[in-house]
Each structure stands twice: as C-alpha cells, then as structure tokens.
Amino acid sequence: MLAKLSTTPGADSLEQRKEKIALLIKLHVQHIQHIVIMKRRRSQQRAQRRLRMLRTFFMQQMMQLQTQYVQMFTLLRKKHLALRAAAPTPMRMEFLEEAMQNYDDDMFLNTFHVTRPTFKWLCTKLTPSLSKVGELKKSQFPISPQKCIALALYFLASGEPLSMISERCGLINRRIIKCIKIFCTVLVRGLGRYLQLLPQTVEDCDNVVAGFQRESNMPPALVGILGVCIVEKRQTPGTLLRMEYLLDDRMNFRELQLSSGSRMPPSPMYSQPPNALTRLPRRCINEHMVSPFVLAPLNQKFPLRPWLLQRYQNPSAPYEYHFNEVAEHLHELSDCALHRLASRWRFLSEPLDICFGTAFTVITGACVLHNMLEEMGEPHMLEWGNTVDVTRMKPMPFIPQTDTSEEAEQARDVRDFLARTIRSTPTEI
Structure with missing residues (x-):
C-alpha cells in the first residue's frame, strides 16, 4: 500500500501520505476492537444464560427435595404419634x-x-x-x-x-x-462391717500397730493414716468436696468425713478431744506410756496433738530425718490406696453430677464395696488407673500459724521420743 501511494501520479506530499497512513491504521484498530467486543459480549451473554438455567434447575431440585422431606416427616410423625398413643413403648435398658x-x-x-x-x-x-x-x-x-x-x-x-x-x-x-x-x-x-471404725478392741489395735510396724518400722503405737482428697462437682464449677479418710495397715478405708462450702465440719477428724483416739488405752514403749496416734498429712488443717502426729516440717537432727522418712513412706502407701480406690471407682476422679447429701452416701457405699472387694481378693486391673491422676485430687496446702498450746508441746515431746526409737537403718520396702 505504501509503495502504491508513493508511485501514484500526482502523489501528495509526504505529510499528506503520513496522515492517510495514520487514518488507515486507526480504522483497522477500530475494526478489530469492534469484532473483539461483540464476540466477547456474546460469549458473556451465553454464559449468563447458562448459569441462569443451572440456578433455576438447582432451585427447582431443592424445592422438590424440601417438599418431599416435609411430606415424609409429617407421615412419620403421624405414624409415631399413632403408635405411641396405641401402645406406649417402655424405657429401654x-x-x-x-x-x-x-x-x-x-x-x-x-x-x-x-x-x-x-x-x-x-x-x-x-x-x-x-x-x-x-x-x-x-x-x-x-x-x-x-x-x-x-x-x-x-x-x-x-x-x-x-x-x-x-x-x-x-x-x-x-x-x-x-x-x-x-x-x-x-x-x-x-x-x-467392711467399713469399720477406728480400732476399738485391744486385739484389733494390736493387729493394726503390728502391721504398721512390719511395713514401716514405726513404733507400735500407730493405729491409722489420715488422708485428704478433693472431688469436684459438675453443677457448680469451683465447688469442691473435701474428703478426709482413715486407713488401717491393710489400706482399708475405716472412717470418712466429707465437707463442702457451708457444710464444713467444726474441725478436722480427731482434732478435738475427747474422741475415739483419746479413749484408746495407752501403750507402753520403752517403759514410756504413749497414747495411740494416727499420722496426719502436713499443712492440711490438722493440729499437732499427742494422738495426731505429723512429720517434721524442717528436720535438722538425724532422728527427725528418720521419722520423716518413715512418715513419707506411709503417706506414699496412702496415695497408692487412694489411687486404687479411684481407679476401681472412677467416678471419684471425675466431676460429680450429684448433690452433697447424695455424694456422702455414694462415696461411703463405694468405700464399703472397695473394702469388701479387697478382702475377697477381687482382681484389680492395672489399666483401670491409666487415666487416674491422684495429684489432681490433692487439696491446696494450708500453712497454719505456730501452735504454742500445751497439747502441741506435748505432741512435740511424744514425736521426739518416738522418732528416737526408730532404727537408723533404712527400712526394707
């Protein structure tokens, strides 16, 4: 085209030829734009029509399914009500x-x-x-x-x-x-009878103290171990049941005391005289008459009394360390007994759905049944306790004030005397 323009007779000047070339290019571009826009618009219109048809079809199907569901639900509900009115179905078990x-x-x-x-x-x-x-x-x-x-x-x-x-x-x-x-x-x-109280007879006391002496090298005056655990209530998060329990030498649960919130007892177990411990006959150890005692956990609101001893909080002398070693071993046995109880009856390690009064009855019954099964030699599977963590059942420690009462001083003297009677040789465990 350019050659033709350049050889045409009477050709215009160079500027005119440039204007004609620019005009041709502009017309060519407009033609291409027109073609592209028209074709693209048609494709978009076709796509829109297709989507509109699909959307209409989908809505029709959904409406049809919904109608079928409503009809079917109505029929089934009528049939269920008719059967229920004709013959009530008993609760299933x-x-x-x-x-x-x-x-x-x-x-x-x-x-x-x-x-x-x-x-x-x-x-x-x-x-x-x-x-x-x-x-x-x-x-x-x-x-x-x-x-x-x-x-x-x-x-x-x-x-x-x-x-x-x-x-x-x-x-x-x-x-x-x-x-x-x-x-x-x-x-x-x-x-x-399988949840016995504190040993009352002389024969029962002799058997219990002999069992503790064989197990822990404790002087023959220990008649029980006190333990404390907490159980959470599901209905009121943060509300805890505090359970105090007494264990004998066979790790049977001999006595329980439960408390919760406003139902707190006036004092911990055996803390106020006279009680079942103070009424027991005194025992002779190395020509000294000593009151039978139970071993209580430290920093759990139990006072230090001649019949309610605890381990030394800050031992310094060798005999104090010996006494603490024996006491810690006994408390480990107490933790094992609690783990055995909570793994057999796992409701104790889970939040309870029952009120306080019912909880006391149920926990007491569970301890009775546990003692009975232990005496009968019932199997206890190890896998039952895989998910039971007794550390979660331990209450927060309570740091008491220094007790300077006369009974506390007597208890310290009794504890020192008993600690000196423990052999310095390590206990066979």
Missing part, C-alpha cells in the same frame, strides 16, 4: 441387660469392675432389701434389684456423666441418682 447376660467374663469385669460371681453374690445379699424399696416400683416401668445393682456399679466404675448413662439405659437422671443412692444405702446397712 438393653445395655444393662446385654451386659449382664451376654458379656464374657473379661468384658463384664472391665464394665462393672467386679467379677460375675461377685455380682451374683451381691444380688443374692441385697435383693431381699432392694425388693422392699418402693421407689424402685413406683414408676410405670419398675427397675428390678439386679438392674439397680448393675446400674449403680456401672456409674461407680465408668465415671461417665449422668447424661451419657441416661442415654445408654433409657432412664432420666433423677431416676438414675435415686437408684444409685438406694443401692449405696442398702449396701452400707447390709455390709457396713
């Missing part, structure tokens, strides 16, 4: 029935933490008393004594919240709590 009837021995033991023969023995012992309880028969769907025992054992052993147990067994929480409380009440009344 298939879980407990299946566990009692179909579980093998290992599954039964890991579910209820008792063997099947022991469960049958409990049913034989407690069924006559449970059969007389009207609370189990009041409902439209009564609970048999066997199911009541199974339900209580499962609550104690599993540590599951009441909501989960309610879903498993088809019972409301209030009914479950009532069954557990009835079981523990009947258990304590019928088999309460």
Whole structure:
C-alpha cells in the first residue's frame, strides 16, 4: 500500500501520505476492537444464560427435595404419634441387660469392675432389701434389684456423666441418682462391717500397730493414716468436696468425713478431744506410756496433738530425718490406696453430677464395696488407673500459724521420743 501511494501520479506530499497512513491504521484498530467486543459480549451473554438455567434447575431440585422431606416427616410423625398413643413403648435398658447376660467374663469385669460371681453374690445379699424399696416400683416401668445393682456399679466404675448413662439405659437422671443412692444405702446397712471404725478392741489395735510396724518400722503405737482428697462437682464449677479418710495397715478405708462450702465440719477428724483416739488405752514403749496416734498429712488443717502426729516440717537432727522418712513412706502407701480406690471407682476422679447429701452416701457405699472387694481378693486391673491422676485430687496446702498450746508441746515431746526409737537403718520396702 505504501509503495502504491508513493508511485501514484500526482502523489501528495509526504505529510499528506503520513496522515492517510495514520487514518488507515486507526480504522483497522477500530475494526478489530469492534469484532473483539461483540464476540466477547456474546460469549458473556451465553454464559449468563447458562448459569441462569443451572440456578433455576438447582432451585427447582431443592424445592422438590424440601417438599418431599416435609411430606415424609409429617407421615412419620403421624405414624409415631399413632403408635405411641396405641401402645406406649417402655424405657429401654438393653445395655444393662446385654451386659449382664451376654458379656464374657473379661468384658463384664472391665464394665462393672467386679467379677460375675461377685455380682451374683451381691444380688443374692441385697435383693431381699432392694425388693422392699418402693421407689424402685413406683414408676410405670419398675427397675428390678439386679438392674439397680448393675446400674449403680456401672456409674461407680465408668465415671461417665449422668447424661451419657441416661442415654445408654433409657432412664432420666433423677431416676438414675435415686437408684444409685438406694443401692449405696442398702449396701452400707447390709455390709457396713467392711467399713469399720477406728480400732476399738485391744486385739484389733494390736493387729493394726503390728502391721504398721512390719511395713514401716514405726513404733507400735500407730493405729491409722489420715488422708485428704478433693472431688469436684459438675453443677457448680469451683465447688469442691473435701474428703478426709482413715486407713488401717491393710489400706482399708475405716472412717470418712466429707465437707463442702457451708457444710464444713467444726474441725478436722480427731482434732478435738475427747474422741475415739483419746479413749484408746495407752501403750507402753520403752517403759514410756504413749497414747495411740494416727499420722496426719502436713499443712492440711490438722493440729499437732499427742494422738495426731505429723512429720517434721524442717528436720535438722538425724532422728527427725528418720521419722520423716518413715512418715513419707506411709503417706506414699496412702496415695497408692487412694489411687486404687479411684481407679476401681472412677467416678471419684471425675466431676460429680450429684448433690452433697447424695455424694456422702455414694462415696461411703463405694468405700464399703472397695473394702469388701479387697478382702475377697477381687482382681484389680492395672489399666483401670491409666487415666487416674491422684495429684489432681490433692487439696491446696494450708500453712497454719505456730501452735504454742500445751497439747502441741506435748505432741512435740511424744514425736521426739518416738522418732528416737526408730532404727537408723533404712527400712526394707
């Protein structure tokens, strides 16, 4: 084109040719822009029409599915109401029935933490008393004594919240709590001898002090170990149950005292005379008459008394270290006993769903049953305690003020005398 413009007769000047070339280029660009814009607009319009059709189709399908769901739900609801009005379905307890009837021995033991023969023995012992309880028969769907025992054992052993147990067994929480409380009440009344009090007879005291002397080299005047633990309540976070317990030489739980918030007792166990400890006959050790005593944990609100000794807080003399070594070993045994109790009955290591009054009954029943199972030689599986941490159950230490009373001074003299009687050789553990 440029050659043609340059050779045309009468060609314009150079400036005119440049203007014509620029005009041609401008027309060419406009033509290309027109083509591109038109084609792009058509493609966009086609895409929009396609999306509009798909959106309409999707909405139609969703409306159709929603209509079908509403129709189906209405039919099923009407059918359910008709069946419910015609013949009410009883509350289900298939879980407990299946566990009692179909579980093998290992599954039964890991579910209820008792063997099947022991469960049958409990049913034989407690069924006559449970059969007389009207609370189990009041409902439209009564609970048999066997199911009541199974339900209580499962609550104690599993540590599951009441909501989960309610879903498993088809019972409301209030009914479950009532069954557990009835079981523990009947258990304590019928088999309460397994939760004995402080040794009372001379023979019992002799057996206990001899057992502690064999285990820890403690002078023959120790009749028990005091322990303290806390249990959290689920309904009111931050509210704790404080449990004080007395252990004998076989690590059985001999006595309990529970407190919580406004229900705090006037004083810790055995802190105020006269009490069961002060009434025990004194014992002769190296020609000295010494009052039988229990070993209390340090900094847990227990005062230092001749019958309520604690380890030295800041030992300096060798005999003080010897006494502390023996005391620490005994407190380790106390922690082991608590771990054994909490791993068998895992509800103790979980927040409780029950009120204070019910908690005292249930915990007392759990300790009675634990003592009984220990005496019977029931198996205790190690894996039960894998998730139990007794350090979480320890209360915060309480630093008391210096006690300068006469009884505290007597207690220090008694402790010094007993500490000097302990052999300096290490104890076989």
